Amino acid sequence: MRELALHLLDIAENSISARAKNITITVTESLVEDRLRFVVEDDGSGMSPEMIAKVVDPFVTSRTTRKVGLGIPLLKAAAEASNGFFKLQSQPGKGTVVEVEFQRSHIDRMPLGDLASTFITLLIGSPEVHWVLNYITDNGSYTFDDEPVKAVLDGVPLCEPSVIAYIRQEIREGIQAIQPTEPSLILAK
Amino acid sequence: MDKVKSLEDLKKLREEALQKRKIKATSGQIEIIVGMGTVGIAAGARETLKAILDMIEKENLSDVIVRQTGNIGLDSWEPIVQVVVGDSPKVTYGKVNPEIARRIVSEHVMGGTPVKQFVIEA
Numbered sequence: 001m002r003e004l005a006l007h008l009l010d011i012a013e014n015s016i017s018a019r020a021k022n023i024t025i026t027v028t029e030s031l032v033e034d035r036l037r038f039v040v041e042d043d044g045s046g047m048s049p050e051m052i053a054k055v056v057d058p059f060v061t062s063r064t065t066r067k068v069g070l071g072i073p074l075l076k077a078a079a080e081a082s083n084g085f086f087k088l089q090s091q092p093g094k095g096t097v098v099e100v101e102f103q104r105s106h107i108d109r110m111p112l113g114d115l116a117s118t119f120i121t122l123l124i125g126s127p128e129v130h131w132v133l134n135y136i137t138d139n140g141s142y143t144f145d146d147e148p149v150k151a152v153l154d155g156v157p158l159c160e161p162s163v164i165a166y167i168r169q170e171i172r173e174g175i176q177a178i179q180p181t182e183p184s185l186i187l188a189k
Numbered sequence: 190m191d192k193v194k195s196l197e198d199l200k201k202l203r204e205e206a207l208q209k210r211k212i213k214a215t216s217g218q219i220e221i222i223v224g225m226g227t228v229g230i231a232a233g234a235r236e237t238l239k240a241i242l243d244m245i246e247k248e249n250l251s252d253v254i255v256r257q258t259g260n261i262g263l264d265s266w267e268p269i270v271q272v273v274v275g276d277s278p279k280v281t282y283g284k285v286n287p288e289i290a291r292r293i294v295s296e297h298v299m300g301g302t303p304v305k306q307f308v309i310e311a
Contacts, residue, residue, distance in 0.1 A: 001231050009235060010227050017259045071227040114235075121235050124242065125225065125257030152199045159255045161246045162202045168242075170195060 001074070003113025004038070004102075009121060010071040011040045011098050016126050018044025018096065023122075026134040027115060029104065031180050036112065037084075037101035047090040056088060075100060082106035116172045119144065123167060124158045135175055142174040209251055219253045219298055224269040226260030233286060234268035240287035241270075244294040253298060266309055272297050283309040 001007055008025065015023045020042035027038045047055070055072050076086035083103035090096040102109045119133050123146055133144045149167075150158075158167065223229070223238045238257065245253055261269045266283030270293060273279045280303050282293060289307055297303050 006230050006235065009225070010230050013225050013227075013230070013257075013259060016257075071230075117235055117239055120242070121225070121238055121257065124255060125223065125238060127256075148196060149199060152196050153203050156203050156206045157254060159242070159245060159253065160202075160206045160251060161249045162206060163199075164242050164246050166195075166199060166202055 001071075002110060004036070004110050005113035005115045005118040007071065007075045007078075007100075007110075008038050008040070008115075009118045011038075011075070011100075012118075012122050014071075014098075015040060015042035015044050015096065016122075016129060018042060018046070020044035020095065020129060022130045022132075024132040024134070025119075025122075026136065027112075028136045029112065029180060030136075030138055031104065032138050034104045035084075035101055036104040036109065037099065039100075040098045041095065042097075043095040046092040046094050046096055048092055052088055052090055056086075078102075078108075078110060082109040084109075116168075116175050119171050119175075120168055123171075124164065127158050133171075135178065137178045137180050139178040139180065142178055144171055144174060206251065218275065220271075220273040221253060221255045221294075221298065222271040222273070223255070223257050224259070224261040224263075224267060224271075225257040226267075228260065228264045229267040229269065232267040232284075236287050237268045237270065237285050237290045240290040241294060244291055248294070248299065250294075250298065263309065269309075272303070274298075274301070281309045282307045 001010070008027070012023060012025060022043050024041045025038065029036050056076060057073060058070065079086045079100050079102055083106050084101040087099040088096065115135065123131055131146045135142045153163065156163065158164070221241055223234055223241065225234050238255070241255055245255065263269055263283065268285045270282045270285040270290060271279050272282070272293060280297070282289070282304070285293065285307065289304070292304050
């Protein structure tokens with residue numbers, strides 16, 4: 001995966017698979033602190049320490065009773081290669097918190113990519129989840145909580161054509177309004 | 190962005206959507222499912238889903254439910270899209286890029302004929 005936003009989508013899909021009812025995503029991008037981080041918190045089924053060890057490093061154990069992908073190990077390696085870290089805390093029955101951080105200016109850091117598309121995919125694709133999506137930069141913060149939106153829609157699905165347009169515009173504009181400008185791009189001009 | 194105003198806009202959209210539904214005869218629900226497991230995402234499933242949403246918006250398709258699901262278990266065929274029309278059996282498509290996704294929406298979802306060349310036979 002070439003975008004952090006795709007890794008974020010992958011992590012959030014794990015939360016959905018864990019049957020979370022509430023998922024909160026916070027993406028923080030600071031040029032001042034030179035950090036890029038995302039946190040995904042869910043109230044899903046959680047994982048045992050054994051399971052955590054396996055998802056973080058699938059080659060540690062030979063247990064094959066449950067399929068484990070390479071999404072997390074690759075993300076962890078990418079974060080550590082960019083002077084960052086990957087942290088996963090989980091409790092069975094309580095939920096999981098995944099925290100990933102990168103040095104924003106690091107030469108090996110992946111681009112953030114299309115964050116709005118990742119948010120829209122999650123919101124519309126899994127409407128049974130209550131989503132709170134936060135994006136924080138040096139310029140301010142943007143939050144999209146889908147609860148008031150669903151309350152107003154009152155049964156009309158999120159994949160209604162005019163609602164798709166509404167959500168897309170709302171999220172794209174919210175993100176764009178505070179997204180930092182790349183210093184390298186300013187120099188290039 | 191003015192939140193209150195934007196929720197007011199949403200209320201209007203809701204009323205219009207309900208109006209449209211009333212006029213339309215119940216033509217049977219159509220469901221489009223996109224596999225969004227790790228392999229699917231890496232193969233481009235997010236862009237496939239985006240293309241489907243774009244088509245629904247462009248063609249104003251009101252009776253289509255779109256959702257994502259985890260790994261469907263056909264890794265080498267990702268991105269995978271499944272279409273269920275009313276009571277008909279589920280049709281599974283493999284290696285669905287945005288262009289094929291748009292064809293599936295126009296030919297299968299709107300036209301009623303599955304796009305045979307991309308169907309994975311069970």
